[in-house]
Amino acid sequence: MGGYYVVLALRSSARSKALTALVILLLAFGVSACMVSYAVFRATTSDPLPAKSSHLYVPLIDNVGPSYDEHGEPHWSLSYMDAMALWRARKASRLTLLYAATWQVESDNPLIPAMSLGGDAVTADFFSMFNVPFRFGGGWTTDDEAQHATVAVISRHLNETLFGGQNSVGQKIRLDGQLFRVAGVLEDWNPRPRFFDAGSHGTVYNFDDAGDIYIPFTRATDMKKNSLVVFCPTASWQSDKSHWDAYLHSECDRIDAWVELATPADADRYREYLRNYAAEQQHLGRFSWAPSIRLRNLTDWMTYQGVTPPASTLSMLVSASFLLIILVNVVGLMLARFMRRATEIGIRRALGASRLAIYGQFLTEAATMGFVGGLLGVALTLLGVWGAGGLFEPNIARLVHADTSLIALTLLLAMAATVVSALYPTWRAAQTQPAWQIKIN
């Protein structure tokens, strides 16, 4: 029966070519606009670490007080003092402290000019906590960390530049003039967004590539390496770094911290610990305000930061309205299309077709048109995704890609949308009184 209805649909489409073409064109445009926006939206909101996002938490402690807070929220990073307090307390199964910085990289090869490259100062658990893949070697141990070792992990890209892609574990590189031993080389690792050091790297650069250099947190602190982004609650908002030790013990926020907690109960316990810690600081006179702490998991953290660029959400919103308007349009056109065939319906009904059969026929017709519209929509979507480079910022556009799920979704959306918008016209068509239609007027 279905096949017969499809043939009927095609035949009736051939009779009203202009109307059919209009419906299909409208559908294709509406659906593809939605899907291109969705492809961008999906790229900017995807979970960078699906396996662990619910176990990784960002602890925040308000150390600047209400007069410097934004909307009563603690700042996005921790002060060195608070970060070290969390480190010493060891209340979570794993804890990583890190901050983004840049280093000058020199190689003994005179052909390679000195470079200024970004990366992070991280504690030993960083690599295992964020499932960072290694190509050669590995990270460093907590003992290395405690000894402020001069070891480094470099990106695959930097390894290509400096060592031609060879296994460089054990080789030396010079960072800011100090010799470091290469402990490991990463595989291509580029989580999007760059979630792990948002506080010290700057949230406006969420879609930047990950850095090329990772060295122990303790060693970087010895090198007096500052974070890229620092928040200082002083009158000038600027930090005085001339006295490094005093700077470390100032209330400047510049460290990103992550804790791994297996269960929500663990998270509650950790929250309790943070609250007690802040209360203790208040008791000691360091904070003159009630404890204000936050513990968000990775997903909530990304939502809180508003990682998704406004261009992406806005275009999602507008293209969804676009599709809605198109659907209203299609309802009208379908109504016209079906009502024009009142005589045909009347004859079918008179010959014994049930209302259900009429429903079947016209919804199949709608689905057929939806399918054709969807095919055209897929083509337009692919065109749109290909052209995303001209529409979105370059660092976002390159994340956008089409895959089978996007194509399947496009077809599905087109068919579902047409069937939904054909519901009312079909109902009207099924109401046709056979007697009225076959009477000769």
Place this chain on the structure above:
Amino acid sequence: MALTRIFMQLRPIVGALGRHKVATLLIVMQVALTLAVASNALFIVATRVVHLSRPTGTDEAHIFVIHNGWKMGQSSAQIDADIRADLDTLRHVAGVRDAFSSQGFPLEGYNVNIIARLKLEPDQKTRAQLATFFASDEHTIDTLGISLVAGRNFRPDEITAISPDDKMSPPGIIVTRSLADKLFPDGSALGKTIYLPDGPAAIIGILASLQGPLKHSSPLDGYTLLVPTHYLDPAGAVYLVRTDSITTKPVIAATLKALRERSGLRIIDPKEGVFTMAQERERAYADDRSVAVLMSILSGLLLLATAGGIVGLSSFWVSQRRRQIGIRRSLGATTGDILGYFHTENFLIVSGGIVLGALLAFLANLGLMHVYELPRMPLYVPLLGALVLWLLGQLAVWGPAQYASKVPPVVAIRTE
């Protein structure tokens, strides 16, 4: 005459619409939604376009920016000497008109070293006036292509050198006119002393206009000052260079070569090291441009879709009413009457949609104001949208109306 004829048709038109409630309602809804979405989208486009065409006040077409990093371990004195020698080298490259070194540049965006707090009294308790500054020297005004409206330029002997952690207390500063008027509303700024956090400074000159390094509109817009100093950031310095040559590319290559030959104690990234102001503008406003382009495309498609829908439904109505049209024609209605009928009908339906749509547009604007910090939409935006939709409706119905007006009167007596 024609108007009264159209007016007389109003009653039958409204009556006929009552018989097509659903179809009419569909067009009304469509017009309403289109107006609501398109006027908001185009309003966003307008705000973004205003934003991305925000002038810096400089001769952007001829300026390029060199991001010059320093190798580690140089003392402040060495960096100061390097900057002076570099500037001397730069100013002697063929095609270079002038150059200076700073800690920031127009359209850069936020950077931790660009905000200055200005007070009128050394112990002022009220909130200090915020402004952005450029570390400058006597060549800054010529390099940026800006003009002094009062006072004088810096003298070479006034140029100091400070490190990021040093106190900033220049003897004299140059401010923009908007900042001068903000500080001294009576227009007496020239020669007055204001207080930077680390000491007093006299206003020795006033600039016509200049934007600070911030790229986004902010309360600090136009509040810019020039501080006569070389900024000795151990990380690096920014060189702004103005060329008098028509093509910038060879000049950039020549300056880089000259810098490389002068000293190897620098790092200039091969890809990210030099940008013309035009490129900086493109980088700075990439997000605004993308929103503007996207919204324009979507609004255009939206209007096309609505027009398509009106054409489709109107043709259907015409084909449904062939008989009635024939009867009217044989009873003496002219083709003009038939045309008028369909155009008036369309006008009425679109008007209904516009009333509903204007309401929706303002509601949507209120919602967007919460989420995206948009300003309130001025009344003329939906009015303009309404005008466009009226026009669009009339254009869309033109074809079907023409078709209807050509229905011969004989249809009335022909059985189909």
